[in-house]
Amino acid sequence: MPISMKTVATATLLGVLVLGAVGAGRHHLARAEAREASAAAWLELAQIHAARAQAASAALASVGAADGLDPAIAARARDALTRASKMPAHEQLLGDVRAxxxxxxxxGELTGALFVLVAGAQQVPALAASNTVQGLRSELLRDESALAAARERYRRAAASYNAMSDAFPGATVLAALAYPDLPAGL
Structure with a gap:
């Protein structure tokens, strides 16, 4: 029994559609995994910053108006902590490049102000031995490598997500449906 051209064309089209659906499904899963990896790295950054803010609050409370420490140093650190605390890290920020x-x-301002605070406090003997000041100093030093590693994990995951989003046939539709590219670096 001869096979008609219509049957061959229909079978070919059906095969292409099935393969396309399988490929799109795999692409969607890979994009979702990259998005989850970027969100996990963002959460890690947020946790590091939150721990830093707690250590900073404790150090600022112990520093108070200590004799020998320039009050402007503590005021700058308090102001930077207040500003940074008003903008908590949540995943929705990832969709807003300006945020x-x-x-x-x-x-960054908080980090700089805290390093100045620690350096100033170490010049005051009563504060240099303070557990909270030393705890903040340790936190700052430890956090820098942890932040760099988390930023790098985020950068790789965001780059992967953005590349997959750009490669998807409906990239414009994805952006319109609230799946915009992720910021490249944190």
């Missing part, structure tokens, strides 16, 4: 830039700016 991410502001978050990075506030965290």
């Amino acid at each position: 991410i830039e502001r978050y990075k700016q506030y965290q």
